[in-house]
Amino acid sequence: xxxxxxxxxxxxxxxxxxxxxxxxxxxxxxxxxxxxxxxxxxxxxxxxxxxxxxxxxxxxxxxxxxxxxxxxxxxxxxxxxxxxxxxxxxxxxxxxxxxxxxxxxxxxxxxxxxxxxxxxxxxxxxxxxxxxxxxxxxxxxxxxxxxxxxxxxxxxxxxxxxxxxxxxxxxxxxxxxxxxxxxxxxxxxxxxxxxxxxxxxxxxxxxxxxxxxxxxxxxxxxxxxxxxxxxxxxxxxxxxxxxxxxxxxxxxxxxxxxxxxxxxxxxxxxxxxxxxxxxxxxxxxxxxxxxxxxxxxxxxxxxxxxxxxxxxxxxxxxxxxxxxxxxxxxxxxxxxxxxxxxxxxxxxxxxxxxxxxxxxxxxxxxxxxxxxxxxxxxxxxxxxxxxxxxxxxxxxxxxxxxxxxxxxxxxxxxxxxxxxxxxxxxxxxxxxxxxxxxxxxxxxxxxxxxxxxxxxxxxxxxxxxxxxxxxxxxxxxxxxxxxxxxxxxxxxxxxxxxxxxxxxxxxxxxxxxxxxxxxxxxxxxxxxxxxxxxxxxxxxxxxxxxxxxxxxxxxxxxxxxxxxxxxxxxx
Numbered sequence: 001x002x003x004x005x006x007x008x009x010x011x012x013x014x015x016x017x018x019x020x021x022x023x024x025x026x027x028x029x030x031x032x033x034x035x036x037x038x039x040x041x042x043x044x045x046x047x048x049x050x051x052x053x054x055x056x057x058x059x060x061x062x063x064x065x066x067x068x069x070x071x072x073x074x075x076x077x078x079x080x081x082x083x084x085x086x087x088x089x090x091x092x093x094x095x096x097x098x099x100x101x102x103x104x105x106x107x108x109x110x111x112x113x114x115x116x117x118x119x120x121x122x123x124x125x126x127x128x129x130x131x132x133x134x135x136x137x138x139x140x141x142x143x144x145x146x147x148x149x150x151x152x153x154x155x156x157x158x159x160x161x162x163x164x165x166x167x168x169x170x171x172x173x174x175x176x177x178x179x180x181x182x183x184x185x186x187x188x189x190x191x192x193x194x195x196x197x198x199x200x201x202x203x204x205x206x207x208x209x210x211x212x213x214x215x216x217x218x219x220x221x222x223x224x225x226x227x228x229x230x231x232x233x234x235x236x237x238x239x240x241x242x243x244x245x246x247x248x249x250x251x252x253x254x255x256x257x258x259x260x261x262x263x264x265x266x267x268x269x270x271x272x273x274x275x276x277x278x279x280x281x282x283x284x285x286x287x288x289x290x291x292x293x294x295x296x297x298x299x300x301x302x303x304x305x306x307x308x309x310x311x312x313x314x315x316x317x318x319x320x321x322x323x324x325x326x327x328x329x330x331x332x333x334x335x336x337x338x339x340x341x342x343x344x345x346x347x348x349x350x351x352x353x354x355x356x357x358x359x360x361x362x363x364x365x366x367x368x369x370x371x372x373x374x375x376x377x378x379x380x381x382x383x384x385x386x387x388x389x390x391x392x393x394x395x396x397x398x399x400x401x402x403x404x405x406x407x408x409x410x411x412x413x414x415x416x417x418x419x420x421x422x423x424x425x426x427x428x429x430x431x432x433x434x435x436x437x438x439x440x441x442x443x444x445x446x447x448x449x450x451x452x453x454x455x456x457x458x459x460x461x462x463x464x465x466x467x468x469x470x471x472x473x474x475x476x477x478x479x480x481x482x483x484x485x486x487x488x489x490x491x492x493x494x495x496x497x498x499x500x501x502x503x504x505x506x507x508x509x510x511x512x513x514x515x516x517x518x519x520x521x522x523x524x525x526x527x528x529x530x531x532x533x534x535x536x537x538x539x540x541x542x543x544x545x546x547x548x549x550x551x552x553x554x555x556x557x558x559x560x561x562x563x564x565x566x567x568x569x570x571x
Contacts (some may be wrong), residue, residue: 004135004138005304005307005308005311007311007314007315008088008307008311011091011092011095011311011314012087012088012091012092012095013091014084014087014088014090014091015084015088017084017087018080018081018084018087018088018131018135019135019139021080021084022077022080022081022084022135022136022139023139023143025073025076025077025080026077026136026139026140026143026144027143027147028073029070029073029074029077029140029144030140030143030144030147030148032066032069032070032073033070033144033148033282033285034147034148034151034282035066036063036066036067036070036281037278037281037282037285038278039059039062039063039066040063040277040281041274041277041278041281042059042274043056043059043060043063044277045273045274045277046059048273077136078132078136081131081132081133081135081136082128082131082132084131085127085128085130085131085132088127088131089124089125089127089128092124092307092310093120093124095314096119096120096310096313096314097120099313099314099316100116100313104397104400104401104402104403105397105402116313117196118196118306119306119309119310119313120310122196122306123306123307123309123310124306124307124310126306127306127307129296130304130307133296134293134296137289137292137293137296138293140289140292141289141290141293144285144286144289145167145286145289145290148282148285148286149163149164149167149286151282152279152282152283152286155275155278155279156262156271156275156276156279158261158265159258159261159262159279159283162254162257162258162261163254163258163283163286163287166254166257167254167286167287167290169250169254170247170250170251170254170287170290170291191225191228191229191232195222195225195226195229199222202218202221202222247291248291251284251287251288251290251291254283254287255283255284255287258279258280258283259280259283262276262279262280263276351378351411351412351513352378352411352412352413353375353376353377353378353411353412353545354375354376354399354409354410354411354514354545354547355374355375355376355408355409355410355411356372356373356374356375356407356408356409357373357407357408357409357410358371358372358373358406358407358408359371359372359373359374359395359398359405359406359407359408359409360372360405360406360407361391361394361395361398361403361404361405362404363394363403368391368394369391369394369395369398369565371407372395372407372565374563376514376545376547376561377545377561378513378543378544378545379540379541379543379544380540380545380546380560380561381533381536381537381540381546381548381558381559381560381561382545382546382547382548382559382560382561382562382563383547383548383549383550383555383556383559383561383562383563384396384547384548384549384550384563384565385549385550385551385556385562385563385564385565386551386564386565386566390565390566391565392518392549392565393430393518393549395565396427396429396516396518396549399416399425399516400422400425400427400516401422411424411513411514412513423510423512424512424513424514425512425513425514425515425516426446426503426504426506426507426510426512426514426515426516427503427515427516427517427518428499428500428502428503428516428517428518428520429499429518430518430519430522431499432487432495432496432498432499433499434483434486434487434490434495434498434499435483435485435486435487436483436484436485437482437483438479438480438481438482438483439465439469439477439478439479439480439481439483439490439498440460440462440465440479440480441460442483442487442498442502443460443465443468443469443479443498443501443502443505444460444461444464444465444502444505444509445502446502446503446505446506447505447506447509447510460479460505461509462479464505464508464509465479465501465505466479467504467508468501468502468504468505468508469497469498469501470535471501471504471532471534471535471536471538471539472497472498472500472501472504472531472532472535473497473500473524473528473529473530473531473532473534473535474494474497474498474500474501474528474531475531477490477494477497477498492523493523493524493525493528496520496521496522496523496524497520497524497528497532499520500517500520500532500535503515503516503517504535504539507539507544512544513544513545514544514545514546514547515536515539515544515545515546515547516547516548516549517536517547517548517549518549519549519550520532520548520550521533521550521552521554521555522550522552526554529552529554529555530554533554533555533558536548537558540560
């Protein structure tokens, strides 16, 4: 666990700005500390010398101004730290969300969703302690300690040498304690991950557990994990208090050693009172940043542990499968075609047929789809069907650009490049994927550019929302209905139709040429299914490519073209 991870500066530009501001404020604070010690020493020596008050007033006024200035600098450093933490967290969250979007659902599915959520939310929030407490003290240690030691050496060589000899002992204790803390903190972080994952699993499956009478066993499991987390938290606190005591003891003994040396030399007259008092005031300040770094290290440990895991996500450059030479050739040809075409002629809304030529899709080492040739014509309702596990959803993921493919995919003769945006495509998956908000906001989610801004909020086009719901067979669902998390407030069939309406809304609002729906009627009755099919027929009649993944007889009967995927026989 490094005190300052270089990846933090690479992924969050706000961290660089904070370090610059913190360094300037730390340098100014160090100068103020030296001025405070000098002015206080001067005021005391003048009083001891019996000078009249009028000769001391100016010194006391300057001392009061320095105290106020030091308070202002401490406040500015804290404000800078809090604002820097907020900006850094925002930038890191934006980067990791962009990374997750870039990797696609397959990459995310290979990792625990609760673990990712904990890292991006609770874990990153712990960076507040890192920026507000730990990092400012680290900057002060790097800036203030050398300057203060130099000032002590300049005034009293013996005291300066004592500080130089004693001060390395504190980092040695910090390293030893830090290694023990890192191990304990890592175990605590893992316990928090297990607690988050277990709790999410229990909440997600609580209905099933209740029906089968197994909820009590899961309660006991959560209680056990919580107890483990509580025990590890108390262990971390115990180590933190003990390490803080060791560091404070080492620093206190060091200052006491300097104080005894100064006192003895003041008694025998080899050291002036002003010099001794000045050095004695600076000695604790020289040790203070280093002591605070050790004390605040534990407060920042959770944030550092979460940041390490987040950086591992951002640094992950692995891909599900390496593209073959054929795919590289196709990508090169597509890039050349885009360069040759003008800005208005590039693949946008698209036109013509969607063709697949020799398309192969792998899941790890398993070939799911092998050398598939298919054509989806505009103006037709095409149905993709096959037995469970044959690769229907995998083919959809390939068309969406979520999994790498070999072979050629073209739309109207233009290559569809892997990783490129797909403004010509609207899609609704097997899971509705609804969010908290109104039905209208959920329907318009995929076409924000078609919404009107009102007081900073985007308002969906009510006419298009009503049309999309009608064509999805969900005209009875009010666009103003407020949904809870995961679409709470709708039945399963209604949620499925609202998801289909989202794809239809995007199609109508942005003139998408291809519409793909994956099992859109699996939870619908015959009447609702007929209404949805009528709406899809309307889209096809407008000259669009409409692809439906389904095995329902009514959907197959309504299709203009049926493409059957055959199950591969593995030898």
